[in-house]
Amino acid sequence: MEERKKQVLNAIITDYIVNAEPVGSRAVAKKYDLGVSPATIRNEMSDLEEEGYIEQPHTSAGRVPSAKGYRYYVDNLMEREVLNPAQLMQVKEVLAAETSEIDEFMRSCCNMISALTNYTALAAIPEQSRSTLSNIQLVQVNAYQVLVIMLASTGIIRHKMIEVDAPITEDELSHIEQMLRQNLIGKEIKHISYELLRDLLADYHLRERMAKQALNMLEHLTNDEEHKIFTGGVMNMLSQPEFHDIEKLKNMFSLIEEEAKIEELLNSAGSDRLTVTIGGEMPVEGAKDCSMVVANYFVNGQKAGSIGVLGPTRLNYGRTVSLMEFIAEELSSALPDNNKNKK
Amino acid sequence: MEERKKQVLNAIITDYIVNAEPVGSRAVAKKYDLGVSPATIRNEMSDLEEEGYIEQPHTSAGRVPSAKGYRYYVDNLMEREVLNPAQLMQVKEVLAAETSEIDEFMRSCCNMISALTNYTALAAIPEQSRSTLSNIQLVQVNAYQVLVIMLASTGIIRHKMIEVDAPITEDELSHIEQMLRQNLIGKEIKHISYELLRDLLADYHLRERMAKQALNMLEHLTNDEEHKIFTGGVMNMLSQPEFHDIEKLKNMFSLIEEEAKIEELLNSAGSDRLTVTIGGEMPVEGAKDCSMVVANYFVNGQKAGSIGVLGPTRLNYGRTVSLMEFIAEELSSALPDNNKNKK
């Protein structure tokens, strides 16, 4: 594409991102100082429209970027925004906070991201497929209730109360605990299967219901985590003029409430360091007039989880991309620390 | 108030609750069959307006109930709705679910309430002031990390990872554990103060940072809980015509996101079995055009917690009150079971 056409496209998108209103040739000529008259710009715009980079809501309105236009912008024109030091510090602080609970950590990440971007933040809990069980503990509450606590190598802690039919003694419990520890600690969590547990418990002739419940519980622990989704700043959508329509809002919110869909969105981004998905590229019906920036973070070179930002297609890509790249990077280096000893 | 006036007021409110539109004299005469002509009804309405029970958005619109009108309705006219058996069953099922985790339990309560009412559900976690510590457990994760698990007599379970400066041995840990157990189990949680803990730990000459952290953590455990707030069905607000205005929505949502305000709302209801708060009676700015039905539930005759419904002043009081009364009652009888042995 010729240089000047790029400049015009860039101007249109930059302006539209800020003002959310169709951009006319005069406005481009005035504000972006390309050294040519509006008429020339009009010609360029006419070409750009023919090629599908911009659209006209109606004759005699200005032009609006199309999905294709945004795509070209993100791939070729966009300049990353230099983040201001105060924001960088804020990110570092939040990530450095000693939150050994992954839930709380993810939640505060989401809140931070949404506060910094004014969009909606998405996060998927780090995948557990590679993590191992690092400890398991059974605590007797009373004769009928046992609290099971599980620690994963990623620092996740889960507990669950399970109930048994017949009273259980301390001795029995520590037996079971030892058995579980011997057989399960160090195992990859995704390898702890129903079958494995059943075999283990069968050997020990445990009471039927107890066994069932323990299995049930462990299954929950291993499965739940992979699918846990966090969001933040959902209400930020309200400030975006594109969602001033109640119907659109409803659609959006009901989408965000469906964890499965959010997960699909985050997963659709693959395992590159950073992915930008624009409008129609979205894999989920109902998100077609949104854009998304997803960053993956890595532990030991392996994808550990995803964080993302969801906003209108008129997203401030430059800023958001810079920010998410930075956060993902910081996250990659912060996360392993959570499981090792500090200092 | 004369019988017929009551009937007219009742008709207006009933109609307005359903249709959300000003009610005219003709509509009242037609639908509610009082045996008099619209003209007569107009006279009654004129009186009702003079006395402040209803209002006119403008001349030649119908009448709309005022806060005073709703108040009179709730106190004198309203008929509780008979709940259908399917709904009752649903409530019982949700409450009977074996969720020994209070968080999850409260969350599912909120979801149930919002699903049944189509309004927003609020819940405050049971107050911990009367509950006692029933167990405390320390789990060594590695030399520098200790997982603390606390069980309250109400069935609440909390865990927190704490980190220590210098390595700690199993022996030391079980020492501390025993000491804590001996001194704290059975104590009312609100009596476990910073000072008490400091004294305890001082006796044992524990490492300074460890002590600090343990204290910090226990403080969190004792305080956090009292302030925990749950909400559900916030998006239901979107379907209420009174919130079709984006500005109102924003206000509402930013109110709901402030836990302190929600807590204030719930607490304002006092400790009666059930309280209805209407419009201007709301203690929190920004909730003035909402109404709220709060029910308290009780354990051993003591107020244990609150659940509430927040909606427009045009709330279906009859239905909501019946439902909340029922849920609170079920909750009162379900809750203690969670801590005792079943069967």
Add this chain to the structure above:
DNA sequence: ATTAGCACTCGATGAGTGAGAGTGCTATTA
């Protein structure tokens, strides 16, 4: 190749209008 000029298009705005809903008042009726 660029630009100035100009006619044209289309949405937004605001005034004007008629229909409809609902009231309040008054005279009449039971």
Add this chain to the structure above:
DNA sequence: TAATAGCACTCTCACTCATCGAGTGCTAAT
């Protein structure tokens, strides 16, 4: 004396119409 019928009045809502202005596309001139 209470209830009612009738009627004028008020106010909103939806619709139409004219106007305005932003912005374009085209053409002719530079």
